[in-house]
Amino acid sequence: MLKREKNLSPRLFEISELIHNSKILYDIGTDHAYLPIYLIKSEKCEKCYACDINKGPLQMAEENIIKNSLQNKITTVLSDGLKNIDVEKADTIVIAGMGGELIQSILEPFKEKLYKKHIILQPMNSFYQVRKFFSDNNLSIHSEKVAKEGEKLYIIIESYFEKGEKQTEKELLFSKYLLEEDYPLKKEYLQKMIDKYTVMYKGLEKSRNKETAEVKEILDFLLYKKENL
DSSP states (O other): OOOOOTTSOHHHHHHHTTOOSEEEEEEETOTTTHHHHHHHHTTSEEEEEEEESSHHHHHHHHHHHHHTTOTTTEEEEEOSTTTTSOGGGOSEEEEEEEOHHHHHHHHGGGTTTTTTOEEEEEESSOHHHHHHHHHHTTBOOOEEEEEEETTEEEEEEEEOOOBOOOOOHHHHHHOHHHHHSOOTTHHHHHHHHHHHHHHHHHHHTTTOSHHHHHHHHHHHHHHHHHHTO
């Protein structure tokens, strides 16, 4: 196994740790193609397509691919999300570094073609909306994990696009995996959520309405989870 290369951020490395023996992988929003380059060099993937909606990042990706002599293993594709790629050919698709609502809009038109494919998502926000997409379409989330860069935590969502059950409201908000399973950043993740809902509660406290009570209930729930680690 290769060590994490300096150009591969901790969040991209955590994504790479979910990938094993992939034959054809599409990296959507590839930017500099750091992830496909690492996946090929570490023999986690046989063939990668580095995809981006903008020509500028693709040019930089091509330069990095040539620099690593991987032109026969990595192909760049100009594509708006999944629109210009052969989705059915892929066994793994990574969509990282985008807003959650954008990720949802990329997946929605292709959800029938993605069935039983390995999908790895790293939304920058709107995690609730991403989880709700899976829940509303009766699709299962296989796992979630947390990566840390500097002081920021990133959530990575993994699915095989298989049939699943509806998620509860708390699971949509926080993920059953991140609440129930043990992992190194769990305490820090819970504290980040506690801080967020503490600010929300203080802003609503004087209102004493239904929303205030709901936020207080969530805050108490998170505090209980942290106290019982």
